[in-house]
Each structure stands twice: as C-alpha cells, then as structure tokens.
Amino acid sequence: MLVALIAPAYNEEGNIRALYDAVDRAFFHEADLSCELIIVDDGSSDGTFAAMQSLPTPPAPHRLATVSFSRNFGKEAALYAGLQRAHGDIVVFIDSDLQQPPHIARQMVQVLIDNPDADCVAAYQEQRERGLRSKLSHQFYRLLGASSNLDVLADASDFRAFRRPVADALLSMSEYYRFTKGLFAWVGFKTLPFPYTPAERHAGTTKWSARGLLKYAANGLLSFSTAPMKVAMWIGGIASLAAFVYAIVVIVQRLAFGIDVPGYATIVCLVLLLGGIILLMQGIMGEYLARTYIEGKHRPIYLVRRESVKGGNEESR
Numbered sequence: 001m002l003v004a005l006i007a008p009a010y011n012e013e014g015n016i017r018a019l020y021d022a023v024d025r026a027f028f029h030e031a032d033l034s035c036e037l038i039i040v041d042d043g044s045s046d047g048t049f050a051a052m053q054s055l056p057t058p059p060a061p062h063r064l065a066t067v068s069f070s071r072n073f074g075k076e077a078a079l080y081a082g083l084q085r086a087h088g089d090i091v092v093f094i095d096s097d098l099q100q101p102p103h104i105a106r107q108m109v110q111v112l113i114d115n116p117d118a119d120c121v122a123a124y125q126e127q128r129e130r131g132l133r134s135k136l137s138h139q140f141y142r143l144l145g146a147s148s149n150l151d152v153l154a155d156a157s158d159f160r161a162f163r164r165p166v167a168d169a170l171l172s173m174s175e176y177y178r179f180t181k182g183l184f185a186w187v188g189f190k191t192l193p194f195p196y197t198p199a200e201r202h203a204g205t206t207k208w209s210a211r212g213l214l215k216y217a218a219n220g221l222l223s224f225s226t227a228p229m230k231v232a233m234w235i236g237g238i239a240s241l242a243a244f245v246y247a248i249v250v251i252v253q254r255l256a257f258g259i260d261v262p263g264y265a266t267i268v269c270l271v272l273l274l275g276g277i278i279l280l281m282q283g284i285m286g287e288y289l290a291r292t293y294i295e296g297k298h299r300p301i302y303l304v305r306r307e308s309v310k311g312g313n314e315e316s317r
C-alpha cells in the first residue's frame with residue numbers, strides 16, 4: 001500500500017523540518033505502508049525552498065519529492081501539482097503548518113484501509129461554539145450546496161485522505177479556477193467524516209486575510225453555481241409584471257376617472273433602481289464571461305522552477 005502526502009507550502013520555512021519529522025514519526029516507521037511525501041513550494045519568498053532541500057533522505061522504501069513553483073500560484077494549484085506527481089493508492093492533502101497533524105492523517109488512512117467501501121475520509125472541525133467567521137463559512141457552504149445542487153460538506157476542510165479513483169477524478173478536472181472543496185463535492189464518491197481538532201500553527205502566520213477569504217468565497221460560488229446569473233431573470237420578470245399591472249392601473253385612472261397621474265419622483269426612483277439592478281447583473285455576467293475567457297486560454301495551472309525526488313527507487317533529478 002502506497003500512501004502519498006501532498007503538502008502545499010507558502011512561506012513556511014519554520015515548519016518544513018517539523019513537518020518532515022512529524023511525517024517521519026507517523027509514517028516512515030511502518031513496515032506495510034510505503035509513503036511518499038510531496039512538498040510543493042508555492043513560490044515562497046522566504047527560506048522554504050532551502051529548508052526543503054536540506055531535508056534528509058527518508059529510509060527506504062519511503063520517498064520525498066519536492067516541487068518549487070516559479071511564483072505564488074495558490075494552494076489549489078499546489079495541490080494539483082502534488083496530485084500529478086502522486087503515485088499513491090491513497091492520497092492525503094495536508095497543510096504544512098502542522099495544523100493538520102500527520103498522526104491524524106495516519107488515522108484517516110487507517111479508516112480507509114479498514115473500510116474498503118469508503119473512497120474518501122474528510123476531516124472536519126468539531127464545533128462546540130461558533131465564532132462569526134465559522135458561522136459565515138457554515139452559511140456560505142450551505143448556500144453553495146443549495147445553489148449548485150451539490151452535496152457540500154459544510155464544515156469539512158480540505159484535509160482529506162482518498163483513494164486513487166478520487167485522485168484520478170480530481171486530476172481529470174483541469175480547470176484554471178480550482179476550488180477544492182467544490183471539486184470534492186462535484187466528483188462525489190463515498191465520503192466518511194472524521195472529527196478532529198486543528199492544532200495551533202507550528203510557526204509563521206496564516207495566509208488568509210478577510211479580503212482573501214471573501215475572494216475565495218466568491219470564486220467558490222462562481223465556479224460551482226450559475227444561480228447568480230439567473231437572479232437577473234427573476235428580477236426582470238417580477239419588474240415587468242409589476243410594470244404591466246401598474247400600466248393598467250394608470251390607463252384605467254386616466255380613461256375612466258380622468259385623473260392626471262403625477263409621477264416625477266416615482267419615475268426617477270424606478271429608473272435609478274432598475275438601472276442599478278441592470279448594471280449589477282451585467283457585472284455578475286461579466287464575472288462569468290471573464291472566467292470563460294481565462295479558462296479558454298488554457299494556460300497552465302502552475303509553472304515549475306525546480307523539482308527533485310529523494311529516496312525510494314528513484315534517483316535525484
């Protein structure tokens with residue numbers, strides 16, 4: 001049984017060695033599991049790459065593969081690069097800041113081994129009480145699930161262990177705008193939830209700002225749901241109906257009762273309101289169009305600067 005661990009790393013110089021040691025403790029001493037650790041340096045500007053280079057060669061049959069991007073392409077691109085290099089029968093996505101501890105990954109792999117019928121194990125954070133960020137994120141995933149008709153696991157992270165068919169399914173989706181949680185929902189497969197408590201970051205700081213999270217959410221919604229485009233149809237339909245009814249009222253008032261209908265203020269308000277809605281909807285359509293444009297270029301999802309493999313049966317490249 002070959003297990004591949006894919007760890008994206010962006011400015012994680014303080015965590016690389018600790019990650020290696022934790023994976024060593026959890027996986028490299030197993031006799032019946034052979035493990036490949038794939039660390040993807042996502043264009044880090046600190047010493048992450050040097051830290052990766054100075055890692056020892058794992059004991060046979062285990063392997064260490066390192067990939068370094070030409071710039072920061074994002075975590076989703078790093079996961080994709082890892083997938084393309086993973087040979088494992090079981091693949092695990094794991095953060096390199098040790099918030100998703102390797103010994104938990106080992107337990108998730110065991111769940112897959114013990115349950116031949118399951119295809120994927122998704123770690124989720126057990127919530128006793130929710131903060132604002134967690135509440136918002138929960139509601140967002142419910143909205144995403146409802147508007148995309150997909151079964152999105154609301155609290156699941158992308159800390160997952162899955163079998164080869166799932167990995168191949170993810171690989172077959174070579175879109176540029178990658179949203180891993182949505183991709184997992186889209187491919188389906190039998191997924192078991194696995195409760196865990198994230199650890200504190202070993203070193204460094206989180207890469208997520210409030211703005212980053214908002215962009216991430218917008219990307220998820222635009223990538224997996226076309227519902228926002230349909231909103232225009234509904235608003236347009238309702239506005240047309242209201243206008244039609246109102247026109248009849250005005251005609252009847254004028255013809256039957258001879259009332260002059262004053263309406264300057266109403267007209268200004270309606271023109272502004274409808275104009276605003278039309279522009280908003282054009283913006284939303286534009287977002288989809290822009291994505292179609294970028295996807296249509298078929299640019300690579302990432303570019304590699306350096307790459308090497310240590311241990312196992314392969315020579316260093």
Ligand code: UDP
Nearest residue numbers: 008009010042074075095096097206207208
């Ligand atoms: N990451 C990455 N590229 C990026 C941002 C983050 O590869 O552009 C990696 C990062 O190194 C870490 C993981 O993605 O291993 C999760 O990032 P982070 O810990 O900042 O997120 P959080 O745990 O706070 O949600």
Ligand code: MG
Nearest residue numbers: 095097099201
């Ligand atoms: Mg983290």
